[in-house]
Amino acid sequence: MALLSVDxxxxxxxxxxxxxxxxxxxxxxxxxxxxxxxxGESGCGKSVTSLAIMRLLPKPAxxxxxxxxxxxxxxxxxxxxxxxxxxxxxxxxxxxxxPMTSLNPVLTIEEQMVETIQAHRKVGNEEAxxxxxxxxxxxxxxxxxxxxxxxxxxxxxxxxxRVMIAMALALAPKLLIADEPTTALDVTIQAQVLELLQxxxxxxxxxxxxxxxxxxxxxxxxxxxxxxYAGYIVEAAPTAELFAKPSHPYTVGLLHSIPRLDAVQGEExxxxxxxxxxxxxxxxxxxxxxxxxxxxxxxxxxxxxxxPVRAAEAVxxxxxxxxxxxxxxxxxxxxxxxxxRPLREGFVAAPPPSAVxxxxxxxxx
Amino acid sequence: MASGTVAVVRVAPRASRGxxxxxWRRLLRNRPALLGFVFxxxxxxxxxxAPLLAPHDPGALYPPPPDASSGATGPYPPRPEHLMGQDLQxxxxxxxVVYGARISLLVGLGSVIFGVIIGGFVGAIAGAAGGRADNVxxxxxxxxxxxxGILLAIGIVAWLDRGLPQITIAVAVTNAPxxxxxLRGGLLAIRESDYVLAARSVGVPTRRLLLRHxxxxxxxxxxxxxxxxLATAIIDVAGLxxxxxxxxxxxxxxxxxxxxxxxxxxxxxxxxxxxxxxxxVISAVGFNLLGDGLRESLDPRLKK
Numbered sequence: 312m313a314l315l316s317v318d319x320x321x322x323x324x325x326x327x328x329x330x331x332x333x334x335x336x337x338x339x340x341x342x343x344x345x346x347x348x349x350x351g352e353s354g355c356g357k358s359v360t361s362l363a364i365m366r367l368l369p370k371p372a373x374x375x376x377x378x379x380x381x382x383x384x385x386x387x388x389x390x391x392x393x394x395x396x397x398x399x400x401x402x403x404x405x406x407x408x409x410p411m412t413s414l415n416p417v418l419t420i421e422e423q424m425v426e427t428i429q430a431h432r433k434v435g436n437e438e439a440x441x442x443x444x445x446x447x448x449x450x451x452x453x454x455x456x457x458x459x460x461x462x463x464x465x466x467x468x469x470x471x472x473r474v475m476i477a478m479a480l481a482l483a484p485k486l487l488i489a490d491e492p493t494t495a496l497d498v499t500i501q502a503q504v505l506e507l508l509q510x511x512x513x514x515x516x517x518x519x520x521x522x523x524x525x526x527x528x529x530x531x532x533x534x535x536x537x538x539x540y541a542g543y544i545v546e547a548a549p550t551a552e553l554f555a556k557p558s559h560p561y562t563v564g565l566l567h568s569i570p571r572l573d574a575v576q577g578e579e580x581x582x583x584x585x586x587x588x589x590x591x592x593x594x595x596x597x598x599x600x601x602x603x604x605x606x607x608x609x610x611x612x613x614x615x616x617x618x619p620v621r622a623a624e625a626v627x628x629x630x631x632x633x634x635x636x637x638x639x640x641x642x643x644x645x646x647x648x649x650x651x652r653p654l655r656e657g658f659v660a661a662p663p664p665s666a667v668x669x670x671x672x673x674x675x676x
Numbered sequence: 677m678a679s680g681t682v683a684v685v686r687v688a689p690r691a692s693r694g695x696x697x698x699x700w701r702r703l704l705r706n707r708p709a710l711l712g713f714v715f716x717x718x719x720x721x722x723x724x725x726a727p728l729l730a731p732h733d734p735g736a737l738y739p740p741p742p743d744a745s746s747g748a749t750g751p752y753p754p755r756p757e758h759l760m761g762q763d764l765q766x767x768x769x770x771x772x773v774v775y776g777a778r779i780s781l782l783v784g785l786g787s788v789i790f791g792v793i794i795g796g797f798v799g800a801i802a803g804a805a806g807g808r809a810d811n812v813x814x815x816x817x818x819x820x821x822x823x824x825g826i827l828l829a830i831g832i833v834a835w836l837d838r839g840l841p842q843i844t845i846a847v848a849v850t851n852a853p854x855x856x857x858x859l860r861g862g863l864l865a866i867r868e869s870d871y872v873l874a875a876r877s878v879g880v881p882t883r884r885l886l887l888r889h890x891x892x893x894x895x896x897x898x899x900x901x902x903x904x905x906l907a908t909a910i911i912d913v914a915g916l917x918x919x920x921x922x923x924x925x926x927x928x929x930x931x932x933x934x935x936x937x938x939x940x941x942x943x944x945x946x947x948x949x950x951x952x953x954x955x956x957v958i959s960a961v962g963f964n965l966l967g968d969g970l971r972e973s974l975d976p977r978l979k980k
Contacts (some may be wrong), residue, residue, distance in 0.1 A: 367876055369868065371807075400879030407877075412870040417892045426888070427878045478878055 313340035313629055314383060314518050315364070315486055321377030322356070322363050322542075329591045333359040335542040336378065338617075340628040343485065346512065346519045348529030348550065350565070351539035354587055357522045360539075361488045365405055366395045383485060401431045404479035406508075408491040410471035414463035420447075420474055421459040427478045446477040450507060469500035473507065480511055487512060488520045493528060505532060526565055530554065535633055538562050541588050541598035544617055548635040557648050558620050558637040560605045567651035581651040597640070601663070605641045605653050608661040615640050702973035709969020715962025719955075723777035730771040731757075735927035737766045751938070751945035760951045763937065772929035773951050779923075779930050780959060783840055784909040787847035788902050791909075794848065795855025796898065802856065803863025803894075804886050814860065817853040825850040825908070826915050833916060838924045847912045851905045858901055862894025869893075896974045904967035907960040914956050931956050 322334035334356040341347050349357045362368050363375050366387060380387040383402060387395070399405075407413045415423060424443035425436060434442070440459070447455035450473040463471060472492060479487055489508060493501035509532055512519045521532055529536055529550065536553045538546040538561060546559040557563045564583040585602040588594070597603070600610040617638040619626060626634045647654050703709050722729060732738065740752055740762070752762040760769035798817070802810040820828065832846035866872060867890065875889055916922060917932025926933075931952040938948035 365877055367873060396876075396879050396881065398879070399877055405874075405877040407870060407874055409870055413874040415871040415875065415889050415893070418888065422888075423875075426875075426880055426884060430879045430881060430884075475874065481878070 313381075314343045314345075315341040316381040317360070317364065317378070318381075319378035320360065320363060320375065320380065322359050322368065323374055323376050324372045325374065326372055330593075332590045332593060333373075333542055334363065335594055337539070337542070337544055338378075339537055339544065339547065341486070341518050341520065342629040343518055344516045345535070345629060346509075346521060346533045348533035348536040349520060349522045349539055350524065350526055350529055350536055352524055352587060354590070355539045356542040357524075357539055358490050359542075361405065361490055361520060361522055365399060365403060365488065366390070366392075367399075367405075397431070400427060400479075400484065401482045402484050403486040403488070404482075404484045406472070406475050406479050406487065406489040406492045409495045410468050410475055411495065413475055414471055416463055419460055419462055420466070424459070424474070424478055424481065427481050431482050442481070443477075446481055447474070449511070450474070450477040452477075468496050469504060472496060472500075472504050476504070476508060476511065480515065480517065483515050484517060486518045486520070488522070490522045491524070492521075494523070494525075501528075508532075526554075526569060534631060535629075538565070541590060541594065543594075543598060543614070543638065545599065545639070546637045547617065547633070548620075548637075549631055549633055552635050556620070556635070556645060558635065558642045559599075559639050560603045560643055561599050563643050563648045563651060564602075566648075597638075604660050605639075605643055605647075605658075606660045607641050608664070609640050610661065611663050613640070614638070699970075699973045703969055706969040706973060708965045709973070712962045712965025712967075712969060715958050716966060719777055719959040719962055720781060722774055723781040726774045726778050730768075730774040731759075732768040732771040734767070734771045734775040734929045736768075738762060738768060740766060751941055751948055753945070754947055761945065761947045763934070763948055764941070769934075769948060769951060772934060773931070773955050775929040776931045776934065776952065776955060777959070779840070779928065780910050780913060780956075783844050783847070783913045784906050784959075786844040787909045787913070788851060788905050790844060790848035791851035791905065792855050792898065792902055795852035795857075796859050798852070799856035799859030800863065800886075800891070803860040803867070804890075806864075810860070813856070817856050820849070820853040821857070826912060829912055829916055830919065830921060833921045838921055840923050840928075843913055843916055843921070843923075846916070847909050850912065851909065854901060854905065855898060858897050859894055862897055863890050866890045866893050900967055900971040900974060903963055903970055907963035907967065910956065910960050910963070 317340070318338045320334055320337045324331035324333055337356070337360055339347070349360065351357050359368070359373070362373070364380055364382070364387065368375070375388060382398075390398070414420070421440065421443060424446065425439040428434065428439040428442055432439075443459060444455045447458065452458055452470060452473055458466075463474075466474065476492075492508065493504050496504060505528065508519070508521075511517070521529055523529055533550050535547070535549050537544045538553070538559060540561050546553065546557070546562045548556075548558075553562065554566070557566055561583070564581070567581040568583055570580060583602055588598050588601065594614065596612050597606070597610040597614050600606045603610065615638045617636045620635045620637050620642070624634055626636070628634070643653070653660075738758065740750070741755055744752065750762050750764040750766050752758065752766070754761040758768050758770065760773060763769055763772070798813050802813040828850045829843075829846040832849055833842055836842040836845065872885065872889055875885055880889070913930070914932030914935070917930045917934075918936045919932075920936060922928070922930045922933035922936075934952045935949060938945065938952075942949060
C-alpha cells in the first residue's frame with residue numbers, strides 16, 4: 312500500500328479568460344521513504360499537482376475536477392478543511408521556491424517556528440523554543456539561540472531556505488513536497504541545501520517529492536522521476552533508467568538542452584523548439600506533437616496513454632523496480648535518443664492535419 | 677601581529693531594527709514630517725495643557741476695554757489682557773482658541789479611532805470571508821463613498837441631533853468606508869502571498885493566520901490613512917460647526933462655531949476669524965505632513 316496514491320488527478324482553473332487545463336489526469340504512487348522527482352518546464356503542472364495534493368490551490372479559481380488523492384489510507388479530497396489543517400505540517404509539509412518571500416517579514420524566526428510546532432503539539436513556549444533551537448542546529452544555522460530572535464530580512468536566502476526546511480520537518484512529516492527548493496538560490500548554496508534535504512529525509516524516513524525543472528538536481532537526489540508536460544505525465548521511470556534510456560521525445564529534448572561536462576567535444580545543445588501549448592484549450596492529441604520531431608499523423612489526434620516501454624510488462628508503480636512507462640506513439644530509439652533527433656531514413660515529422668493547423672495557428676515547418 | 681594574538685574584528689552590519697525601527701529612522705530624516713511633528717506637538721500640547729495656558733475662563737464674559745465708549749458692544753480688538761481680542765459677548769478669544777484645541781483633538785481622535793474600528797471590522801470580515809459577504813459589504817462601502825463626506829456627516833448630525841458625541845459618530849461614519857476598503861484590499865493581496873501559503877502549508881490555524889500573519893502586514897496603509905484622516909476629521913468637525921451643526925451649548929469653544937459666529941464682523945474684527953482659522957490650519961497641516969511622511973517611510977518601495 313503506497314503512502315501517497317494520486318489517481319487520474321484533474322485540476323482546472325476557472326478564470327475570466329477561460330478555463331486553464333493545468334493538470335489533465337495525472338496518476339502516480341509514492342512509497343514511504345521514497346524520493347520522487349517531478350520534472351518539467353514552467354507551467355507543465357508540477358506545482359499545481361503538489362498544491363492539489365496539499366489542498367492549497369488558490370481559491371476560488373483552482374479546482375480539483377477529477378481523480379483521487381489517497382494519503383496514508385485517507386481520501387484527501389474528502390477531508391474537511393479542518394482535517395487538512397491538522398495534517399499539514401504534521402503528516403505532510405511543503406517547501407516553496409522563493410525563501411525570500413516565504414517567511415513572514417514582521418514575525419521573528421522564533422515566532423514562526425514556535426507557532427508551527429504549537430499548531431500541532433500541545434507544548435509550552437519554552438519547550439517549543441527548545442525544539443526550534445534544536446531544529447535550527449540540525450539544519451546548520453550557527454548560534455541558533457541568537458538567530459532565533461532575528462527577523463527574516465536578517466537572513467540570507469540560503470539561511471532562510473534552511474529555516475523553511477527546519478519548519479517543514481519540525482514535526483517529522485511522512486511526506487515532504489519540495490517545490491523548486493533551490494531555484495532561487497546561488498549555485499554554491501543549491502548543493503548545500505539539496506544535500507541537507509537529502510540527509511534529513513533519509514534520516515527521518517520522510518518520503519519526498521522533489522519538483523524541479525533541472526534534471527541535474529533530480530539526478531543525484533531521487534529514486535524515480537516523472538516527466539510532466541502540459542499537465543500530463545509523459546514518462547515515468549527509475550532515475551538511472553530514465554537517464555540511460557529516455558523514451559519520450561520531450562525527455563530526450565530536456566536531456567539535450569542542458570550542457571554536460573562529459574559531453575563529447577563539439578556535441579551541440581539541441582533546444583526544444585517552440586513553446587508549451589496554450590492550456591486554455593482542452594487538449595487534443597499528444598500535447599507535445601507541435602514541438603516533436605518524431606511525430607506521426609496519429610499524434611495530432613490521439614493522446615497516447617502512459618504504458619510500459621517493454622510491452623506486456625506488469626506495471627509496478629513504486630520502488631526501485633518501478634516499470635519504465637512512456638506516453639508516446641513513436642518512441643525515439645536509443646540511438647536517436649543519443650543523437651537527439653530522428654535517424655530513420657527519410658523520416659519527416661507528420662504535418663498537422665489542416666483542422667489542427669488552423670486551430671493552433673502556428674507555422675509548423 | 678608580532679605578539680601572535682588574533683584580533684577578532686566584529687564587523688557590525690548596519691543595525692537593522694526591523695520594519696518599524698527602519699521606518700522610524702526614515703521618518704526622522706524627513707523634514708516635512710518633522711515640521712508636522714512640531715505642529716502636532718503645538719496642537720496636542722495646547723489641548724492637554726489648556727488650563728495652564730489659558731489666562732481666562734472660556735465661557736465667562738469679560739468687561740470691555742476701559743477706553744471703549746459706553747454702550748459699545750463686542751467684539752473688542754486684541755490688548756494685553758486679551759491677546760486675541762474679545763468676541764461679541766466679551767469672551768476671551770485666546771482662551772477659547774486654546775480650549776478649542778481640546779474639542780478638536782477629542783472629537784477628531786475619537787472619530788478616527790471609532791472609524792478605524794468600524795471600518796477595520798468591516799474590511800477584515802470582507803477580506804477574510806470573501807465571496808458573498810465581501811460583495812455585500814463592499815457595495816455598502818461603495819454607496820457610502822459615493823456620498824460626499826461632509827454631506828453624509830450633515831445628514832447624520834441632522835438625524836442624531838447636535839452634540840459632540842453625535843459629531844464624533846458622524847465623522848467616524850464618513851471615514852470608516854476608506855478604512856474598510858484599505859484593509860480589505862491589503863488582506864486580499866496578502867492572502868495570496870507566499871508566506872501565508874507557507875504558513876498554511878504547515879497547518880497554522882486560520883485564526884492565527886488572520887490575526888498574526890495577515891492583519892499586521894496590512895496595517896501600514898491603515899496607519900497612514902488614519903493620520904491623514906485626523907486632518908480631514910478636524911476640518912470636518914470645524915466644517916460642521918461652521919454650518920451651524922456644532923455643539924448646541926454656545927459656551928463650548930469649538931473652532932468652526934467660533935468662525936461662523938464671527939463672519940458677521942469679518943471687516944470690523946478680522947482677528948476673530950484669523951486665530952481660530954490659523955488653529956485649524958496648523959492642526960490639519962500637521963497631520964497631513966506627518967501622514968505623508970509616514971507613507972514615505974513605511975513604503976519599502978520608496979526606500980532610498
